[in-house]
Amino acid sequence: NAGVTQTPKFRILKIGQSMTLQCTQDMNHNYMYWYRQDPGMGLKLIYYSVGAGITDKGEVPNGYNVSRSTTEDFPLRLELAAPSQTSVYFCASSYGWGSYGYTFGSGTRLTVV
Amino acid sequence: ELKVEQNPLFLSMQEGKNYTIYCNYSTTSDRLYWYRQDPGKSLESLFVLLSNGAVKQEGRLMASLDTKARLSTLHITAAVHDLSATYFCAVDTNNNDMRFGAGTRLTVKP
Numbered sequence: 589n590a591g592v593t594q595t596p597k598f599r600i601l602k603i604g605q606s607m608t609l610q611c612t613q614d615m616n617h618n619y620m621y622w623y624r625q626d627p628g629m630g631l632k633l634i635y636y637s638v639g640a641g642i643t644d645k646g647e648v649p650n651g652y653n654v655s656r657s658t659t660e661d662f663p664l665r666l667e668l669a670a671p672s673q674t675s676v677y678f679c680a681s682s683y684g685w686g687s688y689g690y691t692f693g694s695g696t697r698l699t700v701v
Numbered sequence: 702e703l704k705v706e707q708n709p710l711f712l713s714m715q716e717g718k719n720y721t722i723y724c725n726y727s728t729t730s731d732r733l734y735w736y737r738q739d740p741g742k743s744l745e746s747l748f749v750l751l752s753n754g755a756v757k758q759e760g761r762l763m764a765s766l767d768t769k770a771r772l773s774t775l776h777i778t779a780a781v782h783d784l785s786a787t788y789f790c791a792v793d794t795n796n797n798d799m800r801f802g803a804g805t806r807l808t809v810k811p
Binding site for chain 1: 705734736742743744745746748749789791797798799800801802803804
């Protein structure tokens with residue numbers, strides 16, 4: 589099993605550009621999450637989804653959008669990239685809420701210049 | 702708002718020594734998680750603690766949870782170099798979310 593797959597691994601964007609970070613999981617998990625990790629810090633939740641067609645905001649949603657059309661995929665869209673969005677982005681999934689740890693993807697390192 | 706504080710943030714210890722990392726949180730929660738992150742890598746789940754008094758052990762690491770004190774500890778026994786990593790605790794917010802601590806960067810020296 590591949591687990592949680594994120595693409596791309598690295599990306600440099602210019603201010604004002606847009607991009608989509610891809611996330612796919614093959615574990616049939618209902619719950620999926622997007623986190624960002626700034627240098628030397630813990631993770632902060634951007635958006636999450638409890639199933640196909642259902643998404644909700646996390647702690648730091650501004651500047652981002654998500655969709656969940658299938659159980660497997662949970663793309664994160666950055667519109668009008670800003671330097672403050674320079675970070676490492678992690679996608680994660682879990683079977684359910686509360687009783688399970690998360691499975692994390694390998695991360696996308698994004699730099700906005 | 703739930704706040705999660707870890708200490709110490711940086712820990713340098715010698716091989717063979719014991720040490721404890723602390724994770725305090727500010728509001729009621731029954732679930733706490735410990736993760737390990739190697740430099741430039743993703744997070745790996747270590748422990749899931751689901752109730753007051755829960756204790757879990759894996760190799761040289763042991764985690765415990767005291768929900769009344771809002772405190773979890775990660776105890777390291779006879780540290781070895783391979784344990785060098787950043788360790789995060791994360792607390793369930795009861796709202797489909799985990800709030801992470803800032804992490805403890807552990808370096809084990811020979």
